[in-house]
Amino acid sequence: MNKFLILLGAIIVVVSCKSDKTVLTLSNGIHISNVHIITSEDGTYSPYVGHVVTEEGKIIYVGEEEPTINGSFESIDGTGKFLIPGLIDSHTHITEVQGMLPYQMEAHGELAEAFIAQMPKSYLYFGFTTLINLGGISEKQISDFNSQPLHPDLYHTGRSGASVANGYPMNFAPEEFRFDGAPNFIYLESEADNIPDKFNPSDHTPKAVVERIKKSGGIAVKSYYESGFRGMPKLPVPTKQIMNDLMENTHKNGMVLTVHGNSLEAHSFLTDVGVDVIAHGMWNWGEYRNVPSDSLPDEVKNVLDLQIQKQIGYTPTLTVLAGEEALADFLFLNDPQLKKVVPHKLLEWYATEEGQWFAKELFSELPTEEVHKIYGGIQAQAMLALKYLSDNNGRILFGTDTPSAPTYGNQPGHNGYWELKLMKEAGMPLDQILASATINNAQAFALDSVGSIAVGKKAHMLLLSKNPLQDIEAYNAIEKLFVRDTVVEREDLSVN
Ligand SMILES: [Zn+2]
Numbered sequence: 001m002n003k004f005l006i007l008l009g010a011i012i013v014v015v016s017c018k019s020d021k022t023v024l025t026l027s028n029g030i031h032i033s034n035v036h037i038i039t040s041e042d043g044t045y046s047p048y049v050g051h052v053v054t055e056e057g058k059i060i061y062v063g064e065e066e067p068t069i070n071g072s073f074e075s076i077d078g079t080g081k082f083l084i085p086g087l088i089d090s091h092t093h094i095t096e097v098q099g100m101l102p103y104q105m106e107a108h109g110e111l112a113e114a115f116i117a118q119m120p121k122s123y124l125y126f127g128f129t130t131l132i133n134l135g136g137i138s139e140k141q142i143s144d145f146n147s148q149p150l151h152p153d154l155y156h157t158g159r160s161g162a163s164v165a166n167g168y169p170m171n172f173a174p175e176e177f178r179f180d181g182a183p184n185f186i187y188l189e190s191e192a193d194n195i196p197d198k199f200n201p202s203d204h205t206p207k208a209v210v211e212r213i214k215k216s217g218g219i220a221v222k223s224y225y226e227s228g229f230r231g232m233p234k235l236p237v238p239t240k241q242i243m244n245d246l247m248e249n250t251h252k253n254g255m256v257l258t259v260h261g262n263s264l265e266a267h268s269f270l271t272d273v274g275v276d277v278i279a280h281g282m283w284n285w286g287e288y289r290n291v292p293s294d295s296l297p298d299e300v301k302n303v304l305d306l307q308i309q310k311q312i313g314y315t316p317t318l319t320v321l322a323g324e325e326a327l328a329d330f331l332f333l334n335d336p337q338l339k340k341v342v343p344h345k346l347l348e349w350y351a352t353e354e355g356q357w358f359a360k361e362l363f364s365e366l367p368t369e370e371v372h373k374i375y376g377g378i379q380a381q382a383m384l385a386l387k388y389l390s391d392n393n394g395r396i397l398f399g400t401d402t403p404s405a406p407t408y409g410n411q412p413g414h415n416g417y418w419e420l421k422l423m424k425e426a427g428m429p430l431d432q433i434l435a436s437a438t439i440n441n442a443q444a445f446a447l448d449s450v451g452s453i454a455v456g457k458k459a460h461m462l463l464l465s466k467n468p469l470q471d472i473e474a475y476n477a478i479e480k481l482f483v484r485d486t487v488v489e490r491e492d493l494s495v496n
Contacts, residue, residue: 022067028485029055030459031069035078037062038469039085039453043435045469052083054459057484062453074487082467082474084434085452086129086152086460086481088441089416090258091279091315091399093135094119094145094154098342099350099358099408114343116144118495119412120151122341125493126413127478128152129460130441130450134222134258134279134401135169136160136182142217150483150493153460155447157258158213160184161222162206162246165191167236168226168260184209186223186246188236206245214253220445221250222279224260225269229284243273250276256445258313262320264288264300271306277313277397277444283321283382294380296388304385308394313444315399316386318379318422319415325375326409327359328368333408337476340494341414350408358406383426390428397444398423398437417475424472434468459484 032052038045039062053061053069061067097105097112105112123131133156145154160182163170170182179185179196187195187204202208213221223246228235238246243259250257258277261270263284270278282304288297296304307314326332333351349355363371389396400419403410416437423433442451449458461482466474481488 022061022063022065024053024055024061024067024069024071026053026055026069026071026073029053029060029069029071029073030076030482030485030487031073032076032078032083032461032463032482033066035081035083035463036467037083037453038434038467040435040439041452041454043432043439045431045434047082047467047469052453052461054482054485057459059453059455059457059459062455076463076480076487078463080465081479082464083453084462084464084468085438086450086462086483087127087416087437087475088130088132088398088447088450089123089128089400089402089437090132090277090397090441090445091134091317091401092123092131093401093403094131094133094412095135095137095141096403096406098403098411099355099406101357101406104354108349111343111346111349115346117148118341118343120145120148121493122412122414123152123416124150124413124481124483124488125341125478125490126417127462127475127481128413128416129481129483130447131155132220132445133157134161134220150486150488152483153450153458155219155445156217157220157222158184158216158218161224161260162186162209162213163224164188164236164238164242165195165204167238168224168228171232171235184212186238186242188242191236206242207249210246210249210253210255214255218255219447220256220258220277221246222258222260225266226260227263227265229263237269240269240273243270243275247273247275254446258315262317264303267307268303271303271310271312274310275312277315278307279315279317279399280320280401281314281316281318281382282385283378285381289378289381294384296384300385301388304388304394305392308389308392311395313395313397313440314386314389315397315401316382316419316423316426317399317401317404318382318386318426319400319402319410319419320404321375321379321382322418322422323404323407323409323415324362325371325379327356327407328363328366328371328375335414337414337417338411342411343495355408358408379422383422386423387427390426390432395440395444396428396432396436397441398433399441420475421472430469430472433472
């Protein structure tokens, strides 16, 4: 809050009051006039027609009255249009090239480069102006992303997640680089024999790990509770003591603890501990997986009730399932929206025998209808859990997990739009969907400078030709974006 007071102080220099009309003198400003302003600080919306003025990438005026503006600024007529805050995706991985393994990225360097150059624009194309990378990221990856001329704001969780030794997702890496690739792994007594001697246990306590993540610029700590899925051997998971220590140290360092978990077992454990955010929805109902998908078993309901009571952040990530299911047939690759955000040569590669590698790995023996039946059943349960939270004042945070696996089914930006539509399909009202992707995420991750249209905040806004409180398609009806001090035409962000 103090930050805003200081900013307000600075703005008084350019605001003076002749009569009772606000007078603004700008040097690098934008005035959006007569626009439907749709913003909220608490998830309730009272849209009105008014004016928004920005200067040097910050919002300096929001109100019904038209201010008098002098100096140098751009005017944008918002008549009949809708202005919302830029969207926040609190679960992404900008470190991947969708659908490719490292050796394929090397073999097809040009495709990988084209993808990486387009990716920040693809997120913006679908309105995402703030991303949180929930996994390992290198300094080079951060600076490469930030050196693109137009890009969303990027926040991260350090050089690697706080995974327990040999637990998820370390288990995917070959043993010889597993530990070097996860500098923030947490020492587990039970894995002592399987940890190379060169690692000192005192460098891998929850305290040491959290301090390292803070030092590397992280805003949150990502940990994991995953005992295994899809035929994996049983994986080691954190103890309650470890999770409590992680939480205590995360808070001591002014950060947020967000933890992977998508099963009843994981949600139950994490809810009991009371972590800040669970980075996935609950779709793996364990022993209740075969119950009819139109009602919640009591055990699932009890965990959700406790999450509501403790106001734990719940990140539905419905596109994790949809983005795998997408590999079952070619319908997905024919989506015209994909051509806007994925380099066309890469789209062609996905359809090749080589590009189909993950589809084959997942579904080689299953007929397509069977895949849709299985995934449809799990998604119905994920949606039922989400609807319950939505109906009962749960704390729902928009996040996609783009990409959740080496699938080409989770594409930057496009996946976010898909997630928004799936949330609607699950029965969430449109005002809650908008709040989840803006103010809820900003508050949950303490990103005070974004999430709403208010004086002092960054000028991250979307100008829409449809009303997002009436039509989910509004998120695909973006005309212009305001990204800091730049006005961007949406079409300029698409693949050439
Ligand atoms: Zn993830």
